[in-house]
Amino acid sequence: QKEVEQNSGPLSVPEGAIxxxxxxYSDRVSQSFFWYRQYSGKSPELIMSIYSNGDKEDGRxxxxxxxxxxxxxxxxxxSQPSDSAxxxxxxxxxxxxxxxxxxxxxxxxxxx
Amino acid sequence: EPEVTQTPSHQVTQMGQEVILRxxxxxxxxxxxxxxxxxxxxxxFLVSFYNNEISEKSEIFDDQFSVERPDGSNxxxxxxSTKLEDSAxxxxxxxxxxxxxxxxxxxxxxxx
Numbered sequence: 001q002k003e004v005e006q007n008s009g010p011l012s013v014p015e016g017a018i019x020x021x022x023x024x025y026s027d028r029v030s031q032s033f034f035w036y037r038q039y040s041g042k043s044p045e046l047i048m049s050i051y052s053n054g055d056k057e058d059g060r061x062x063x064x065x066x067x068x069x070x071x072x073x074x075x076x077x078x079s080q081p082s083d084s085a086x087x088x089x090x091x092x093x094x095x096x097x098x099x100x101x102x103x104x105x106x107x108x109x110x111x112x
Numbered sequence: 113e114p115e116v117t118q119t120p121s122h123q124v125t126q127m128g129q130e131v132i133l134r135x136x137x138x139x140x141x142x143x144x145x146x147x148x149x150x151x152x153x154x155x156x157f158l159v160s161f162y163n164n165e166i167s168e169k170s171e172i173f174d175d176q177f178s179v180e181r182p183d184g185s186n187x188x189x190x191x192x193s194t195k196l197e198d199s200a201x202x203x204x205x206x207x208x209x210x211x212x213x214x215x216x217x218x219x220x221x222x223x224x
Contacts, residue, residue, distance in 0.1 A: 034212045034213075036212075042217070042218075043201075043203050043216060043217050043218045044155065044203070044215050045215070046212040046213065046214070049212045088155065090155075098143065098145070098167050099145070099157040099170070100147075100155075100213070101157070102154050102155040102156070102157075104153070104154045105154075
């Protein structure tokens with residue numbers, strides 16, 4: 001059974017600080033990794049994708065992938081109250097080019 | 113920015129009835145998906161659709177469910193004989209290449 005695990009939180013971070021979100025996955029040969037943001041009652045919104053080991057930066061967001069340790073993380077710099085949401089980690093298994101396996105999400109609260 | 117459009121936004125149906133959820137994918141996207149999210153739970157893969165046929169389906173996607181692309185633009189999910197446990201948000205998603213998905217705004221299905 002392929003699994004994606006996330007700490008459900010809530011993770012509370014002061015405004016302007018760095019928020020660090022983590023995700024582990026069980027399928028050693030997973031290929032593609034995604035971070036989505038989901039506001040309550042809304043659909044997931046893609047923030048970052050990462051496919052190879054290392055860091056990938058996009059504005060205030062940095063995704064980090066370590067395939068040997070089977071984890072992927074998301075850093076949010078200069079956190080804003082509008083970043084308060086549930087952050088979902090999703091992984092494409094090696095034996096599937098089509099579906100995503102989802103974590104349950106981490107609820108992030110940015111305190112002004 | 114191109115959008116995935118889903119209708120209706122909210123559907124209330126009586127147990128045992130059939131419902132059809134509709135999606136208009138982004139025009140140049142080739143891969144289509146249906147996911148669902150029961151309130152407070154993980155996003156779950158239902159089915160993927162490529163080149164006018166099902167590519168993959170999950171255990172959830174049993175004979176009660178079907179998908180089709182009736183007119184080359186709309187992408188529909190039909191749920192026959194709905195059950196209470198079918199109540200969820202249903203998301204249509206599309207993708208082009210190996211990029212992350214674009215999700216529609218979802219249909220909230222309530223079975224009473």
